[in-house]
Amino acid sequence: MFENEEKQLREVRSKLEEFPIPNDQLNDAIQSGFLIANLEWRAKRQKRRKSLWTVAIAAVFLLAFITSIRVSPAFANAIASIPGMGKLVEYIQYDKGLQAIMDNDYYQTVHASQMKDGLTLTINGVILDESGIVITYTLEAPYSIEVLDYKKIELYHNGKVVPPGTVSYNNPNQRHENRKEDIIEVLFLAKQSFDTQDFVLELQLDNEKETAFSLPFTLPKEVKKGKVFSLDKVVEVEGQKMTIQEITIYPLRVEVKVFFDEPNSMKILNFMDMRIEDEKGEVWSSIQNGTTGLGFSDNEQTFYLQSNYFEQPNKLYFKFNKMQALPKDESYLLVDLQKQEVIMQPSDGKIEVTKMTQNTIEARFPLAEEFGYFLFFTAENGDGQKVESNSSSSWRDEEYQYSSINFTKNYNESLLKVYFQAYPNYINGDISVELK
Numbered sequence: 001m002f003e004n005e006e007k008q009l010r011e012v013r014s015k016l017e018e019f020p021i022p023n024d025q026l027n028d029a030i031q032s033g034f035l036i037a038n039l040e041w042r043a044k045r046q047k048r049r050k051s052l053w054t055v056a057i058a059a060v061f062l063l064a065f066i067t068s069i070r071v072s073p074a075f076a077n078a079i080a081s082i083p084g085m086g087k088l089v090e091y092i093q094y095d096k097g098l099q100a101i102m103d104n105d106y107y108q109t110v111h112a113s114q115m116k117d118g119l120t121l122t123i124n125g126v127i128l129d130e131s132g133i134v135i136t137y138t139l140e141a142p143y144s145i146e147v148l149d150y151k152k153i154e155l156y157h158n159g160k161v162v163p164p165g166t167v168s169y170n171n172p173n174q175r176h177e178n179r180k181e182d183i184i185e186v187l188f189l190a191k192q193s194f195d196t197q198d199f200v201l202e203l204q205l206d207n208e209k210e211t212a213f214s215l216p217f218t219l220p221k222e223v224k225k226g227k228v229f230s231l232d233k234v235v236e237v238e239g240q241k242m243t244i245q246e247i248t249i250y251p252l253r254v255e256v257k258v259f260f261d262e263p264n265s266m267k268i269l270n271f272m273d274m275r276i277e278d279e280k281g282e283v284w285s286s287i288q289n290g291t292t293g294l295g296f297s298d299n300e301q302t303f304y305l306q307s308n309y310f311e312q313p314n315k316l317y318f319k320f321n322k323m324q325a326l327p328k329d330e331s332y333l334l335v336d337l338q339k340q341e342v343i344m345q346p347s348d349g350k351i352e353v354t355k356m357t358q359n360t361i362e363a364r365f366p367l368a369e370e371f372g373y374f375l376f377f378t379a380e381n382g383d384g385q386k387v388e389s390n391s392s393s394s395w396r397d398e399e400y401q402y403s404s405i406n407f408t409k410n411y412n413e414s415l416l417k418v419y420f421q422a423y424p425n426y427i428n429g430d431i432s433v434e435l436k
Helices: 003-016 023-043 049-064 066-071 073-080 086-094 096-103
Strands: 108-116 119-128 132-140 150-157 164-168 179-188 198-205 212-218 227-237 240-249 254-260 266-271 275-278 293-295 300-305 316-327 332-336 341-344 352-356 360-366 376-381 389-396 400-407 416-420 426-434
Touching: 108 212, 119 198, 119 212, 150 164, 150 179, 227 426, 240 266, 240 316, 332 352, 332 360, 360 376, 376 389, 376 400
Parallel strands: none
Antiparallel strands: 108 119, 119 132, 132 179, 150 198, 164 179, 198 212, 227 240, 240 254, 254 300, 266 316, 275 316, 293 300, 316 426, 332 341, 332 416, 352 360, 360 400, 376 416, 389 400
16 A cells, blocks of 8 residues: 555665765664654554654654754755655755754644545644644645645634634645645734644645545644743834834744834835844844745734744844835835826836736846845725735846736726835844843
């Protein structure tokens, strides 16, 4: 039944033998892995053989190889070819908080499966805290699912949907056309408390049969509580006042709640170097591979940083120095689609609208520095009604950075206002708030 998995593991073994690993570290890891596997087998003899493989693999790689994954791209690539490990390795590489989660054994293996319409969905493992959940999963079919997408993804607890702030997943490059390995990440709309460890993942595919999974799973460990720092600290940068209301450190992320004063003349778009820093100068900065913030109003926003939850620093500081900002009356692009004219844009003249159609606005600006942001956020028509968009994109050539926003349908509005979510204009300060 598990011939494919065993074949893949044999292939991975040959790849791993190419990388130098200290013998004592390797032997300890292998012994620990098989000890755990043996104990698991004795306690639960009825479990499938696949579970034994998974427990052994998890023990080996989580106990011994995390450092190698971080520093060796080739080694990481070999580990990623193990069934169910690909996206997890990618997360370990790009987020210090997630590295710490793995180091501290807070990733929980699940291995719950369900088959519907010939497809099999398996939840490999979960990371859960009060702010969100990360689910690693595998979807398999007897045919190609390379272009398969999802219509619905919901997490249920006690029969009710856990309200999401964002739900994200990828369409990864698949090693096998009939096997998709990915991560579903749900950022909760608000802090959640769970009275049981029982959940249900409901996932509906965008295929001909609209295959719908309702997969229950139970987590063995309780959710760790966030560490809350209530501050209400007022700070000022170039005349712009803001209040750092509260900072909460969860295992998955650090949540920073900021309130911007209404009289401010500028709209703050992004913090370029928001971070927490310990007494040794170690830094935990903005999340690199997930949601970086949520805006609940023009004046109230929440930002997310990589987590140091499992660290025990003597001192801890919240800091930032540089922000993207625009004058409030220049924080959008106003165009006339019928006349194909730009009516209003920021007065610094940095951007140039290069394309304007009934469903796309595109602009560019000269490359002066690294700028990893999409320019555009939301749009509305002349009556103030929201114009739905389905995608944003950003790319560059040798001279310019480009950004576009695409709308769900064609619009013939005379006026269209497109708001910026990022812009290459900056204000600078030196803010440091002591947390402990």
